[in-house]
Amino acid sequence: MKTYLSDKNQTMTRRRVLAVFGGTGAIFLAGCGDRRGSPASLPVGSNPTSTPPTGARNGAAISTNTGSGTTLPIPPVLASRDQDGIKVFDLSLQQGQSHFLPDLTTATLGINGGYLGPTVRVNRGDAVMMNITNHIGESTTLHWHGLHVPAAMDGGPYQLIANNARWTPRFTIMQPAATLWYHPHTMGRTREQVLRGLAGMFIIDDNNPVAASFPNTYGVDDFPLILQDLSLSQSGQINTGGGSGRGGGARGGTTQTLVNGTVAPTLVTDQTRLRFRILNGSSQSFYALGFDDSRTFHQVATDGGLLPAAVPMTRLDIGPGERVEIVVDVTQTRGFTLQSFGSRRSNNDNNGNGRASVALLAITPTRSGAAQALPGKLAGIERLAVSAAGTTRELVLGGDNGAYTINGHMMSALSMPDMPGMADANNTFRVRLGDTELWNITNPTREFHAFHVHDVQFQILDRSARSLTPGEMGNKDTVVVAPGEKARIIMRFDDFADPTTPYMFHCHMLDHEDEGMMGQFVVVAAT
Ligand code: C2O
Ligand code: CU
Ligand code: CU
Numbered sequence: 001m002k003t004y005l006s007d008k009n010q011t012m013t014r015r016r017v018l019a020v021f022g023g024t025g026a027i028f029l030a031g032c033g034d035r036r037g038s039p040a041s042l043p044v045g046s047n048p049t050s051t052p053p054t055g056a057r058n059g060a061a062i063s064t065n066t067g068s069g070t071t072l073p074i075p076p077v078l079a080s081r082d083q084d085g086i087k088v089f090d091l092s093l094q095q096g097q098s099h100f101l102p103d104l105t106t107a108t109l110g111i112n113g114g115y116l117g118p119t120v121r122v123n124r125g126d127a128v129m130m131n132i133t134n135h136i137g138e139s140t141t142l143h144w145h146g147l148h149v150p151a152a153m154d155g156g157p158y159q160l161i162a163n164n165a166r167w168t169p170r171f172t173i174m175q176p177a178a179t180l181w182y183h184p185h186t187m188g189r190t191r192e193q194v195l196r197g198l199a200g201m202f203i204i205d206d207n208n209p210v211a212a213s214f215p216n217t218y219g220v221d222d223f224p225l226i227l228q229d230l231s232l233s234q235s236g237q238i239n240t241g242g243g244s245g246r247g248g249g250a251r252g253g254t255t256q257t258l259v260n261g262t263v264a265p266t267l268v269t270d271q272t273r274l275r276f277r278i279l280n281g282s283s284q285s286f287y288a289l290g291f292d293d294s295r296t297f298h299q300v301a302t303d304g305g306l307l308p309a310a311v312p313m314t315r316l317d318i319g320p321g322e323r324v325e326i327v328v329d330v331t332q333t334r335g336f337t338l339q340s341f342g343s344r345r346s347n348n349d350n351n352g353n354g355r356a357s358v359a360l361l362a363i364t365p366t367r368s369g370a371a372q373a374l375p376g377k378l379a380g381i382e383r384l385a386v387s388a389a390g391t392t393r394e395l396v397l398g399g400d401n402g403a404y405t406i407n408g409h410m411m412s413a414l415s416m417p418d419m420p421g422m423a424d425a426n427n428t429f430r431v432r433l434g435d436t437e438l439w440n441i442t443n444p445t446r447e448f449h450a451f452h453v454h455d456v457q458f459q460i461l462d463r464s465a466r467s468l469t470p471g472e473m474g475n476k477d478t479v480v481v482a483p484g485e486k487a488r489i490i491m492r493f494d495d496f497a498d499p500t501t502p503y504m505f506h507c508h509m510l511d512h513e514d515e516g517m518m519g520q521f522v523v524v525a526a527t
Contacts, residue, residue, distance in 0.1 A: 089129070091120075117198070139162050141156065149171040181281070265362070
């Protein structure tokens with residue numbers, strides 16, 4: 001299938017990105033630069049690197065520049081190899097070391113490198129195979145968040161990859177252009193494995209001609225930004241226990257907000273319009289994104305791809321697991337900063353008074369241009385009608401007593417039934433293939449939750465607490481539900497039936513997910 005972004009472009013892009021890092025194959029770097037406006041402070045000018053340990057593959061060490069601010073690292077686009085018309089992507093999950101704090105070595109995990117992973121980039125219509133090898137020293141899984149694939153290829157808790165084993169799921173990319181991501185989904189260990197570094201971007205391109213009107217050159221005017229709050233102990237190790245994502249400071253350590261694995265990096269650009277594909281890869285943290293000068297930017301996409309129309313705004317909330325794409329014009333050469341303003345959705349600030357603002361990315365333009373109009377219409381999105389829903393389900397979130405549940409049920413490794421007999425398991429929804437379903441997500445707890453469904457993209461019908469914003473009118477796979485709120489979502493389960501392999505739904509706050517705020521459904525052939 002011929003699409004807007006050709007393979008040739010992708011190869012060139014990869015070369016350019018690797019050149020930026022002077023890179024061979026080892027790919028990702030991490031560390032810290034100067035800190036601006038974060039709760040705990042770090043000396044300036046550490047030497048951030050991230051390397052696989054001795055003996056790991058792809059092993060060259062790469063250092064970023066030091067001094068006042070670290071250059072934004074950009075995960076390279078992973079080249080695929082062709083195998084009989086199938087694009088094969090090699091993903092090696094491995095142990096690594098990073099230097100987030102000066103003079104301290106942090107044990108991390110990475111994919112084809114020491115921390116985080118490369119960007120997987122595919123076209124709608126591609127047949128792909130993921131060749132995943134696990135060398136992290138324990139079992140894991142790799143899930144394609146937001147991707148519409150058969151349950152057995154989904155990388156959920158049932159598709160466990162033992163240490164030193166290989167998993168080679170195959171699937172076809174069936175959905176429109178979107179910014180998705182991939183991460184482990186190991187029962188009870190997702191938070192730890194994700195926060196230690198196992199996460200990467202998964203970008204789909206398609207032939208929607210509107211894409212040509214956006215910044216579209218990866219690493220030049222189109223940048224992935226992976227946001228993560230990381231709690232580090234005094235000895236520099238990642239706090240992997242449950243609980244607050246921002247509690248590190250209280251225990252003598254520090255909490256860092258990382259952007260592509262670095263603290264408050266800098267982007268020097270000669271482009272006059274920038275696109276950011278932003279992932280909230282944190283366990284617990286919500287960000288209220290905006291620029292320090294409160295300039296207007298446009299949200300153009302949400303979890304499942306382009307919005308019906310670009311939405312002008314100055315602030316944008318993003319919860320755990322969600323993605324947004326924004327476009328911002330550079331009309332002056334004055335520097336400006338992408339930051340998270342104190343989020344009113346904070347569950348987990350240290351003092352209960354709302355979290356502090358955090359500088360995320362300092363942008364230094366060397367050129368300016370006139371503001372450019374975006375096309376009036378971005379994507380045609382078929383709104384699903386309530387009347388189309390044959391089944392309505394009630395999902396009630398629970399968590400105020402420290403027991404995180406859905407409908408009073410806490411999913412655990414013990415409650416995961418064996419695969420045969422799966423279809424009879426208690427608390428497994430049975431969805432009929434081709435059906436449209438309406439799910440009422442009720443949150444009677446005192447916390448925000450970020451409800452995520454596998455397999456499909458859904459639409460938010462309405463919320464009990466407020467009306468929907470224009471930025472919520474696209475296809476979503478994760479919805480933030482406020483304390484006391486009910487959100488109604490609607491979705492159609494097409495294409496893949498498998499009565500014995502479940503898909504998951506869960507809160508994407510990884511602590512909550514690990515603690516059991518998860519359930520499962522199977523899609524069965526209609527009779
Ligand atoms: Cu991003 Cu079930 O996960
Ligand atoms: Cu998912
Ligand atoms: Cu939750």
